[in-house]
Amino acid sequence: MAAAADEDFVQLLDPAGNRVEHPDFSYSGSDTDLAASLRDMVLTRRFDAEATALQRKGELGLWPPSLGQEAAQVGSAKAIADTDRIVPSYREHGVAWVRGVDLKALLGVFRGSAMVDYHPDDKNFNLYTWVIGGHLLLSVGLGMAMQRDGRVGGPDPDANSAVITYFGDGATSQGDVNESFVFASSFGAPVVFFCQNNQWAISEPIALQSKIPLYRRAAGFGFPGVRVDGNDVLACEAVTRWALERARRGDGPTLIEAYTYRMGAHTTSDDPTKYRGSDELDAWRAKDPIERVKAYLLRQGTIDQRWLDDLAAESDALGEQWRADCVGLPEPDLAQWWDRVYAETPHALLTQRDDFVAYRASFEEA
Amino acid sequence: MATMTMVKALNAGLRRALAADPKVLLAGEDIGNLGGVFRVTEGLKAEFGGDRVIDSPLAESGIVGTALGMALGGYRPVVEIQFDGFVFPATNQILTQVARMYHRSHGRVNVPMVIRLPYGGGIGAVEHHSESPEAYFAHTPGLKVVAAATPSDAYWMIQQAITSPDPVVFMEPKRRYHEKGEVDTEAIPMPLHQAKVVKPGKDVTVLAWGGMVRPCLEAAIVAAGEGKDVEVIDLRTISPLDDDTILTSVARTGRAVVVHEAMGTLGVGAEIAARIQERCFYALQAPVLRVTGYDMPYPPNRAEADYLPDLDRVLDAVDRSLAF
Numbered sequence A: 001m002a003a004a005a006d007e008d009f010v011q012l013l014d015p016a017g018n019r020v021e022h023p024d025f026s027y028s029g030s031d032t033d034l035a036a037s038l039r040d041m042v043l044t045r046r047f048d049a050e051a052t053a054l055q056r057k058g059e060l061g062l063w064p065p066s067l068g069q070e071a072a073q074v075g076s077a078k079a080i081a082d083t084d085r086i087v088p089s090y091r092e093h094g095v096a097w098v099r100g101v102d103l104k105a106l107l108g109v110f111r112g113s114a115m116v117d118y119h120p121d122d123k124n125f126n127l128y129t130w131v132i133g134g135h136l137l138l139s140v141g142l143g144m145a146m147q148r149d150g151r152v153g154g155p156d157p158d159a160n161s162a163v164i165t166y167f168g169d170g171a172t173s174q175g176d177v178n179e180s181f182v183f184a185s186s187f188g189a190p191v192v193f194f195c196q197n198n199q200w201a202i203s204e205p206i207a208l209q210s211k212i213p214l215y216r217r218a219a220g221f222g223f224p225g226v227r228v229d230g231n232d233v234l235a236c237e238a239v240t241r242w243a244l245e246r247a248r249r250g251d252g253p254t255l256i257e258a259y260t261y262r263m264g265a266h267t268t269s270d271d272p273t274k275y276r277g278s279d280e281l282d283a284w285r286a287k288d289p290i291e292r293v294k295a296y297l298l299r300q301g302t303i304d305q306r307w308l309d310d311l312a313a314e315s316d317a318l319g320e321q322w323r324a325d326c327v328g329l330p331e332p333d334l335a336q337w338w339d340r341v342y343a344e345t346p347h348a349l350l351t352q353r354d355d356f357v358a359y360r361a362s363f364e365e366a
Numbered sequence B: 001m002a003t004m005t006m007v008k009a010l011n012a013g014l015r016r017a018l019a020a021d022p023k024v025l026l027a028g029e030d031i032g033n034l035g036g037v038f039r040v041t042e043g044l045k046a047e048f049g050g051d052r053v054i055d056s057p058l059a060e061s062g063i064v065g066t067a068l069g070m071a072l073g074g075y076r077p078v079v080e081i082q083f084d085g086f087v088f089p090a091t092n093q094i095l096t097q098v099a100r101m102y103h104r105s106h107g108r109v110n111v112p113m114v115i116r117l118p119y120g121g122g123i124g125a126v127e128h129h130s131e132s133p134e135a136y137f138a139h140t141p142g143l144k145v146v147a148a149a150t151p152s153d154a155y156w157m158i159q160q161a162i163t164s165p166d167p168v169v170f171m172e173p174k175r176r177y178h179e180k181g182e183v184d185t186e187a188i189p190m191p192l193h194q195a196k197v198v199k200p201g202k203d204v205t206v207l208a209w210g211g212m213v214r215p216c217l218e219a220a221i222v223a224a225g226e227g228k229d230v231e232v233i234d235l236r237t238i239s240p241l242d243d244d245t246i247l248t249s250v251a252r253t254g255r256a257v258v259v260h261e262a263m264g265t266l267g268v269g270a271e272i273a274a275r276i277q278e279r280c281f282y283a284l285q286a287p288v289l290r291v292t293g294y295d296m297p298y299p300p301n302r303a304e305a306d307y308l309p310d311l312d313r314v315l316d317a318v319d320r321s322l323a324f
């Protein structure tokens, strides 16, 4: 299992909550900033727990838990500027939360009450997506568009922008992902490929996808790859900040491998006891992304029990709101969908819709 | 005679094929240790080993393309595509390599391979997990396409597909995976590429396959209560179509309704309707009607009941046909 070794990763806060020096990377935020990251991780975990519970109650059809991946998501999200484009996969609930995406829309997708009900431009956050690896090529294309708009490598750093795209370890086996690496490299596209290596692609271990650590693949495509402790929110932010700045400057793509662990099931339909042992989970629990930050900030005196109690109360209130938001989502009406297929709707589709509406109405009259 | 679900029937059929021929191999995402996300291959890796039941990296093009290579190397691969909507990364391999190898080699090189495709809606799934892409494959010369509707057909048809000298896209209706039916493992199965009259009738012929056969049978029962005698044909084979069974029935009833989950426009139903009007024109007493999914991407699952053809929509079409 060559790919499973913890070698060479960037870590700035160890599992016990001690700050660690790294020659190349440092955390630029204050302890207060870090407390904000802690809050975001705690609330992400709460959102995820609520959604998982909603699925159990039959309110959602399916849910892919982000449990255990909060540091990778919140840390990387903290480094993203408003003008940067985020292209998520389907598990980036923590990125969505930090970005201020309407979480109701994410619940709606998994409830089956809507497609993806937000405009990607609103928060510069693309549509959640399901076909593994399929969204990486468009990420590169978004970066190529930024290049052509003069938004990459310009003299004013604030006017520059980049794309960050999220995917899993399993996705790295897809042709589209490898083609994305080629295009990004060839054109020096401003893209950060943020791979959350959570060790599993449903039941397939990382060793099946790669015989070398994933971050090293980047070298073969001609751009840098960095492995970061994906359970260390400081390190994830620092490395992502560096990679995004490189991209905005015009220095091209970076592959970040956030080495983490999917502590929950792949989705609520999955039963991980079929393919992995509890010893593994226990080992990763000891590296929990939230506990280490809590331990550090308590020791620093930045937060105290009262702060944590307030956060718990905020979390409870949000939990209640998310539950209400979810069950209050409007039921979909198929009749709405016909004129969303084409920008210029062919007449035959409208006829089909009208026939459907008339057919449905015939039952109501009866 | 045993009673089992379609999942268990497929599992038993695959086990029998693996035991019968050492050249049979399975490959796909999560099919080994997990037994597949639907458990169709449960226990087979433990029984036949990882060389014959291959847990694949996450790449459908890779799965199908390497299976083609193994087929050329003398094996009979059976690949699982995890869900209908994820077959598309493999379509280049399926359409440009698998389907054409026999033709391009002037008939010298066979591709005995099966692409298992759990398909269709009605299971409350998220996007890309409820699609019915059979028309794309049936449109492609060189591919055979079949769909099982019952555990018994699943058990036999998977074994027949594996022994076929041609590549077969094997459609498995997910919504029927857990329904039970009788399977006679000693029976002599009917030929793979033959349709089955599952309920004889004389007034109108209803044609369906896979997950749609059941609502058609239910509609036939309701129609019988209203004095309408509906014949239901389970097509079983989509490419090639069993023209004989279809045309013989419609020549007798003079009316036909084709039912499928996939979008209607340029779908399999259009081909069937065209063949019927070409070959049964003088027998027809009504235009051939289609009951299909609508011309849009499969909707969010809380709207799928309106999208999927059901008993009422089939009955409505039967009535419209009879009213001509």
Ligand SMILES: Cc1ncc(C[n+]2csc(CCOP(=O)(O)OP(=O)(O)O)c2C)c(N)n1
Residues within 6 Å of the ligand: A091, A130, A131, A132, A133, A167, A168, A169, A170, A171, A172, A198, A200, A201, A202, A262, A266, B029, B058, B060, B082, B086, B089
């Ligand atoms: C093209 C494609 N094939 C198969 C699937 C089914 N599937 C959904 S998630 C998944 C595993 C993904 O693993 P990974 O990329 O590591 O991401 P993770 O889910 O662990 O975050 C699979 C096989 C899919 N969604 N898309």
